[in-house]
Amino acid sequence: MTDTLVTFPSGSLTERATVRFVDVDSGRQRVLTDRTPFHPVDHGWPDQGPDRGTLDRGGRSAAVLDCVVGATDGTDLFVGADVPVRRGEPGWSFVVVHTVDAGVLELAAGDEVTLTVDGEYRAALSAGHTGCHLAALALNAALAGRWRKTPRTDGLGRPDFDGAAIVSSRIEPFGSVDEYRLGRSLRKSGFDAAGLADELPALTAAVNATLAGWVGTGGAVRVETAGPALIDRREWVCELPDGTARIACGGTHVTGLTELGAVGVSLELGDEGQRLTMRTATGG
Numbered sequence: 001m002t003d004t005l006v007t008f009p010s011g012s013l014t015e016r017a018t019v020r021f022v023d024v025d026s027g028r029q030r031v032l033t034d035r036t037p038f039h040p041v042d043h044g045w046p047d048q049g050p051d052r053g054t055l056d057r058g059g060r061s062a063a064v065l066d067c068v069v070g071a072t073d074g075t076d077l078f079v080g081a082d083v084p085v086r087r088g089e090p091g092w093s094f095v096v097v098h099t100v101d102a103g104v105l106e107l108a109a110g111d112e113v114t115l116t117v118d119g120e121y122r123a124a125l126s127a128g129h130t131g132c133h134l135a136a137l138a139l140n141a142a143l144a145g146r147w148r149k150t151p152r153t154d155g156l157g158r159p160d161f162d163g164a165a166i167v168s169s170r171i172e173p174f175g176s177v178d179e180y181r182l183g184r185s186l187r188k189s190g191f192d193a194a195g196l197a198d199e200l201p202a203l204t205a206a207v208n209a210t211l212a213g214w215v216g217t218g219g220a221v222r223v224e225t226a227g228p229a230l231i232d233r234r235e236w237v238c239e240l241p242d243g244t245a246r247i248a249c250g251g252t253h254v255t256g257l258t259e260l261g262a263v264g265v266s267l268e269l270g271d272e273g274q275r276l277t278m279r280t281a282t283g284g
């Protein structure tokens with residue numbers, strides 16, 4: 001089997017495809033196709049959830065209940081967190097696993113099917129994901145003065161607080177929640193968190209002012225891909241007044257900042273100052 005070809009990076013919502021493999025597990029059918037427009041949950045960094053939509057064949061339609069990254073060595077199929085190898089491992093294929101209720105469609109390898117993604121829900125997640133990256137860059141800018149050493153920089157040349165401290169990111173329709181750890185390793189790498197609690201209102205205002213300025217420019221957004229397969233490297237690219245921002249990303253995005261409407265964040269400290277939570281909301 002070869003890696004699944006994915007068309008969600010270009011914004012595709014529907015594809016004709018050929019079934020490559022199908023099996024039944026606990027009353028559910030797992031379906032692999034040669035290509036798909038569905039964005040699957042990543043096995044290593046599950047920030048953006050699965051697309052919704054349908055898998056159709058011969059006038060019948062099955063709701064796609066889940067969609068995740070899997071890997072196969074040609075004998076066994078491993079799904080999500082059970083994937084035992086890194087992408088690119090010789091002899092392994094990385095595939096998009098669509099789940100539907102068993103019994104709705106009679107499916108066999110070689111069948112032609114149509115995969116169709118719910119466009120409204122996709123658009124809401126795309127807005128949430130672009131807003132998430134934009135907010136991360138604005139947070140980096142607002143915290144730049146707190147670094148005593150120069151750490152790795154982000155795509156705009158600023159200290160990459162987001163990259164150094166993030167522990168989890170969850171993309172929601174028209175929003176996101178990012179969790180950052182302000183522990184000893186971050187302090188060791190040169191970040192000064194002293195007095196952050198008192199500064200939160202000013203920090204929030206600074207992030208929101210940067211976001212308002214950026215969104216107002218209506219810069220273009222695109223996903224650049226190194227190739228059409230699921231495992232090929234993809235990057236979120238956004239034209240901003242400060243430069244062209246790039247973030248490695250497997251998700252879906254809007255095509256321009258005007259689609260976002262107003263973007264704003266709220267910041268909260270928890271775990272006795274050891275955890276910073278950033279909630280981002282876009283218009284829509």
Ligand SMILES: [Zn+2]
Nearest residue numbers: 248249250251
């Ligand atoms: Zn991303």
